[in-house]
Amino acid sequence: MPYEDIKKEEGKVIKEKHLALYRDKEGKLHSYSSICTHEECDIAWQSEDKNWECPCHGARFTPDGHVISGPAIEPLREIE
16 A cells, blocks of 8 residues: 555645645545645645645645635645
């Protein structure tokens, strides 16, 4: 299984590939672009809050990429 080190309900950013990976509670791995949809900064996983956050302007996203708070208004792009 790729990225076995990502535990259930945890996320990880692979900066070299601009990937944001999240393993759901069933163990399925989900892939998103790690580029914030606001101004294209790399997001980071916040393990305490279990969400993605952009360090540039504070946009926050759910583990599955939906916007929690702006300034971003578009969700993270899912990568198949």
